[in-house]
Amino acid sequence: MSASDEISSYLLGELDPDAAASFERRMAGDAALREEVEGLRPVVERLSELPDEVWEGPEPPPLELPGNAGAAPAPRRRWRLPTLTLRPVAAVAASVLLLAVGAGIGALVAGGGSGDGPPVEESLSLSRVDDGPSGAHGSVLVSAGRTRAEVDVSGLDPSGAGRFYELWLLDEDGKTFALGSFQVAADGSADVEIPIPVQPSRYRYFDVSLQEDDGNPAHSGISVLRGPASS
Amino acid sequence: MGAPMAYDGTRSEDRHLAERLREGDPEALRDAYSRFGRVTFGFLVKSLGDRGAAEDVQQQVYTQIWQRAESYDPNRGSLLSWLMTIARSRAIDHRRRRVPEPLDPDVAATQLDSRAAAEDERIDRLAEQWRIRELLDRLPEAEAEVLRRRFYGELTQSEIAEREGIPLGTVKTRMFTGLRRLRELIDEEGR
Numbered sequence: 307m308s309a310s311d312e313i314s315s316y317l318l319g320e321l322d323p324d325a326a327a328s329f330e331r332r333m334a335g336d337a338a339l340r341e342e343v344e345g346l347r348p349v350v351e352r353l354s355e356l357p358d359e360v361w362e363g364p365e366p367p368p369l370e371l372p373g374n375a376g377a378a379p380a381p382r383r384r385w386r387l388p389t390l391t392l393r394p395v396a397a398v399a400a401s402v403l404l405l406a407v408g409a410g411i412g413a414l415v416a417g418g419g420s421g422d423g424p425p426v427e428e429s430l431s432l433s434r435v436d437d438g439p440s441g442a443h444g445s446v447l448v449s450a451g452r453t454r455a456e457v458d459v460s461g462l463d464p465s466g467a468g469r470f471y472e473l474w475l476l477d478e479d480g481k482t483f484a485l486g487s488f489q490v491a492a493d494g495s496a497d498v499e500i501p502i503p504v505q506p507s508r509y510r511y512f513d514v515s516l517q518e519d520d521g522n523p524a525h526s527g528i529s530v531l532r533g534p535a536s537s
Numbered sequence: 538m539g540a541p542m543a544y545d546g547t548r549s550e551d552r553h554l555a556e557r558l559r560e561g562d563p564e565a566l567r568d569a570y571s572r573f574g575r576v577t578f579g580f581l582v583k584s585l586g587d588r589g590a591a592e593d594v595q596q597q598v599y600t601q602i603w604q605r606a607e608s609y610d611p612n613r614g615s616l617l618s619w620l621m622t623i624a625r626s627r628a629i630d631h632r633r634r635r636v637p638e639p640l641d642p643d644v645a646a647t648q649l650d651s652r653a654a655a656e657d658e659r660i661d662r663l664a665e666q667w668r669i670r671e672l673l674d675r676l677p678e679a680e681a682e683v684l685r686r687r688f689y690g691e692l693t694q695s696e697i698a699e700r701e702g703i704p705l706g707t708v709k710t711r712m713f714t715g716l717r718r719l720r721e722l723i724d725e726e727g728r
Contacts, residue, residue: 308709310709310710310713310714311706311709311710311713313713314694314709314712314713314716315694315709317716318687318693318694318712320693320694320695345720346716346717346720348720349716349719349720349723350716352665352666352669352723353669353684353687353688353719354688355666356666356669356670356688356689357666358689359579359582359583360579360666360667360669360670361670361685361688361689363575363576363579363670364575364578364579364582364588365575365578366570366574366575366577366578366579366595367578367592367595367596369566369567369570369574369599370596371563371566371567371603481589482587482589482590483589483590483593484587484590484631484634485634486634487634500634501634504593504596504597524586524587
């Protein structure tokens with residue numbers, strides 16, 4: 307067996323005990339061999355620690371070119387299967403909202419705005435959905451640049467210990483994007499400013515959920531307020 | 538043991554790709570996505586735990602690469618390192634947006650600090666794993682395959698030889714050269 311064959315077999319634990327002991331004795335007296343083995347050992351360790359998903363590697367979504375990156379049309383995004391289902395009452399509300407929002411949403415493109423005239427602030431209403439307490443309502447004021455949202459809610463249950471509220475962007479197929487979390491005070495209200503790192507017009511709704519502080523980053527499924535993501 | 542194998546100039550490819558990005562060539566962005574898209578996306582899916590969020594953050598990452606290509610300096614690190622740094626930052630930004638504000642600042646501040654530190658450490662570890670994955674993709678296919686079969690398929694070298702129908706000596710040679718080449722790539726990335 308060549309020295310290189312022996313090195314990899316040793317590092318992979320594939321030498322029998324006698325051969326491994328013999329190899330270690332040789333290594334003790336051969337600095338170059340020792341250096342080679344010690345140089346490769348961390349590589350073997352790193353490969354051994356790679357989880358299966360790293361080897362498998364998920365297929366990435368098609369690239370959407372930024373707005374100023376050429377005229378080629380961006381490919382249609384392939385969204386994940388929905389994990390959040392719109393409940394019946396919410397579905398009715400969604401239908402109404404869809405009618406109200408109309409075809410204008412489709413005309414909005416990533417990169418901002420409807421295209422005609424300078425962008426302006428948008429004030430959007432949030433209405434109670436099935437898990438929200440009666441009397442809950444709110445609004446989202448989206449900045450002209452579509453980069454920040456001022457969320458004003460009232461009539462909600464205080465978040466209390468171990469719970470918090472979260473603002474999401476939500477598609478009708480259940481695709482979500484977490485924007486930020488906030489607490490609701492004892493009077494049931496909150497007024498917070500939250501950055502928006504994606505174009506809200508790419509989604510259908512703003513959604514406010516009640517979350518357990520359990521480390522699970524997914525939407526809890528408990529929506530309390532919802533409204534259109536753009537007018 | 539032969540002479541160390543020379544690294545074949547991926548850094549110069551980085552320079553060329555970065556130059557095209559700076560010139561505003563959309564094809565350069567597509568090339569970057571083709572080369573690194575799977576790695577950044579895999580990292581984001583794992584670090585965010587939400588494929589939908591990962592898709593959006595992935596888009597943010599490549600938008601940022603497009604917009605800030607001028608800030609990449611090939612002399613300070615590889616394109617992969619720069620890109621993974623951006624992906625890591627966006628992943629941490631996204632995760633932190635979800636940390637609730639403490640109700641009792643005195644009690645919760647310490648908890649939040651330690652939680653954030655553990656989260657950063659987890660994300661750093663994931664970024665390093667996906668960086669290794671990208672380096673594996675640069676190996677010659679025959680070497681990458683024996684490494685995959687050994688470390689993913691958990692086969693011994695003898696089992697690989699048997700299944701592939703190639704001599705055991707060939708498997709051992711590919712294993713050694715693959716490990717060595719990967720070490721050189723890791724060293725190159727670290728410079």
